Amino acid sequence: MNSKNKKVMAIAKKEFMNNVRNKWVFILGIIFVGTILLTSAYGGMETRGEAGIRGFEFTINIGTSMVLLLSSVVAIMVGYKTVVEEVEDGNIGLLLTSELKRKEIVTAKFIGLSAVIASAIIGGLAIGGLVIGFAASFEGALDYLYFMILSFLFSLVFLSLAILMSSMVKKKSHALAGGIFLWLFFNIIYELVLFGLLVAREGMPDFAEGNFEFLFPEWYWFASLLSPNETFWMGVNVILGRYNLPDILSLPVITVILLLWIIVPLVLSLFIFEKKDL
């Protein structure tokens, strides 16, 4: 490893050490494991009439909402202050005595915080998956692995968006407000807007008929790519073989779209931060 990479890794390690001790990361990791196991054991009990850990397909089905809501919160909590706090606290001047460029410092932070998120989310899901595998069955374990990968990528999207907020503003509170807005926008507002468009164009769907072909026409799927939440949800649908998505929206394509959702905000934050007066 050359000297520059060593310095990048030093910042990444510091980010990891500083944030992994954050009680929220720990608590959310526990919540992840607990919720996965509880929903697997007790979810849908009213229809099956008994408790007990179910297989991976059921867990993915029921765990999707949890990933959408919780992992985005973890990522925002970890990422929103990472740049702006260094500026507010004066530490950015020290980091810049390292011969590293601003772009490299932000990239190092992204690497370190990705590791924190991996511990909370992949760690939580993996522990939950092992318990489910041993308690029920390992059938569908590969699907669960894809689900874990998509969940991790989805979390990184919100980390990247949080870092973008952190690079743009001058106060931590503004970065947090921006993160909360993005969370609300992608978790609630965009979905409502999309559903409103769907109803306006296609009429009120008849849920009782289960007419999903009608409910989700082709344009709806492509419009969904403009939201990381919807993109993640499409990925889960592909894993579970639900709905008839357009052929082009295969798992690799959806993975690439999620990667773009990570890369574009991150690259934007690098350019914004590079030009900024600190």
Added chain:
Amino acid sequence: MSGVIKFRNLTKIYDGITAVDSLNLEVKKGEIFGFLGPNGAGKTTTIKAMMGLLKPTKGSIVVNGEKISTSAGISSSSVGYLPEVLDLWDNLSGEETLRFMSDLKGVSRSEVEKLLHKVGLSRAGDRKVKGYSKGMRQRLALAQSLLGKPDLLILDEPSTGLDPSGVAMVKNIIREHVDRGGTVFLSSHILPVVEEVAHRVGIIVEGKLRTVDSVSNLRDQLQIPTKMNILLSSNHKKVEKYLRKSPMIKSYSGSKNMLTVTCNKNDKKDILDLIEECGVDVVDFDIKEGSLEDIFLSFSRGDM
């Protein structure tokens, strides 16, 4: 001596307000340069521009032969920097902070223990920074600036929050640094410290660099009066009317046998002779030359 820091026509304008206006300055190798100015004069803006934290509106800065830019920062690990506002990472211990900074600067971690000892934090090295007092945080911040024995130290208010022993430590560190060939750019409001250690000072007021010279030269140029406290053999009233008439005396005050006058520094002996001529003996006296504080106030009040 070559210039380690060169400011050429540095100008920084924020939202139409000129924070630094056409600053030209060269700091030489091996020098302790005191950078002074009232609050809001542009000191921190100048230092931040030097560290690559701000993009100058006009002009350029060269440090150790390299032009500073915002994208690259100060691209030399031979610079130690102590910012005015620094709140080090709470969740790391003092030792972890210095180890991290060693890795970041690409220098050996073996210095960590010595530096903790040097700044008086040997026994607190394993404690998290969140438990440190303000003075301890400042000592740790100073220690990180010394990692890797940098050639150039840029210290913005290094004495903030320090007790008298801490202030003495800062002075020693600065002197030691220069003794081994280093250069120090020092900004501080603790003027006696600057006066004691700086070879030259620059005073910036409202964004403009008003003067650059040694303290003694500035004292001479500005004719800052010398203050004399004189103990007489009898009541000061015996000499009062003669001294008040003398053109050498700039101000006069007395109480019992004690007399205080201000005068030009070259008139001191003549004043003592004049007192003796009045038939009063001088039992003792002390002299206080014009201080850096007087010089600073002359510029910041706009007298100069």
